[in-house]
Amino acid sequence: MSFRRRLLNIFGLALGWCIQVSIIFIQLSTSTVAARSLSGPATATLPAGVMMGAATLSATPGALLMARHGRRPVLLAAAVAAVGGAALMAAAARLRALWLLVAGSVPLGVSFAQAQSLRFIALEFSPPGFEPHSISLVVTGAILSAVLGPEVGRHTRHAMHYEFVGSYLFTTGLTALYALLLVAIEFHRLPALAAAAAAVHVLAMFVPSLFTGEVVRRLTPPATMAAGSLVLLAGNAAFFWGPTLGAYFTGNAVVGLGWNWAYVGASAAVAATYAPRERFAAQGAMDTCVLLGTGVAVVAAGALYGWLGWRPYTGVYMCVNGVTVALNVVLLVAVAVAARRRWWRGGGGGGGGGGTPAPR
Numbered sequence: 001m002s003f004r005r006r007l008l009n010i011f012g013l014a015l016g017w018c019i020q021v022s023i024i025f026i027q028l029s030t031s032t033v034a035a036r037s038l039s040g041p042a043t044a045t046l047p048a049g050v051m052m053g054a055a056t057l058s059a060t061p062g063a064l065l066m067a068r069h070g071r072r073p074v075l076l077a078a079a080v081a082a083v084g085g086a087a088l089m090a091a092a093a094r095l096r097a098l099w100l101l102v103a104g105s106v107p108l109g110v111s112f113a114q115a116q117s118l119r120f121i122a123l124e125f126s127p128p129g130f131e132p133h134s135i136s137l138v139v140t141g142a143i144l145s146a147v148l149g150p151e152v153g154r155h156t157r158h159a160m161h162y163e164f165v166g167s168y169l170f171t172t173g174l175t176a177l178y179a180l181l182l183v184a185i186e187f188h189r190l191p192a193l194a195a196a197a198a199a200v201h202v203l204a205m206f207v208p209s210l211f212t213g214e215v216v217r218r219l220t221p222p223a224t225m226a227a228g229s230l231v232l233l234a235g236n237a238a239f240f241w242g243p244t245l246g247a248y249f250t251g252n253a254v255v256g257l258g259w260n261w262a263y264v265g266a267s268a269a270v271a272a273t274y275a276p277r278e279r280f281a282a283q284g285a286m287d288t289c290v291l292l293g294t295g296v297a298v299v300a301a302g303a304l305y306g307w308l309g310w311r312p313y314t315g316v317y318m319c320v321n322g323v324t325v326a327l328n329v330v331l332l333v334a335v336a337v338a339a340r341r342r343w344w345r346g347g348g349g350g351g352g353g354g355g356t357p358a359p360r
Contacts, residue, residue, distance in 0.1 A: 078113075229325045
């Protein structure tokens, strides 16, 4: 395959990832409001939760199916199902049926889970020595969607007579475009071992969500963030073994767990910190910063890896994670000091009186 064709396929993968992240942003920003308007605040996050649950449950089976049947059939089947799911959500908005909204979220989650493999597919097209840059190009596609996704959801909400129908019809168009893109991209047969490594990484990212809520409850959100950053640091250290299969499997599994704890802990912290009137802006700012930071870091990673090589690059990565560990420690100390001050001001530290607040 010529270099030009390889590059076109990589750009196609980047566009596909941009479309997928845009769909997720529109889904999260629109479905929460739509579900709330249909049946109240108690079910506001139900479509998004079902979507992420479907993504979690389908990630590993999808990777194993790709190893058996190839990339295109699995990705395309999920994409076509997502077209139907988005259309179902448009019908749900027209009929004001919450159950249809939830049902339509399932194929969107499945399609998003399978799209996680797009960055690994880039390696199959990459010329020798260009592998990190290929992954960087694909992940960078999310930067544009981080900005456009929420705005599209907001401006298409009232685009048609029935609220939210325009947003979901636009999402239907995006899913159809993504399916057509998959038809145009050339795919290679994925070695089973590479599929297994990708499955381990994705599994470690999402399966811990089944118990991470309990971890957050026991440790508090800031402590869970700190624990996640420490686990990420440990996962980075595993790559010091060198470019071996053991290091790749172990490092990716541990990094996946650390990402889950840090991400869920940070999300819980943001949700608990801001007042209701500030919450949506804070959540949007968090998601934008996460994706923007990820895109910038991945783009820089390709150049750093090509310049430094395996172990020095791993050392740089560990230094960056070390800074996040330090920041989390500072946050924990600040939270503890603030809690201690509130306790003293409430009379908890006063002498005598059985802890009764001192008279003011």
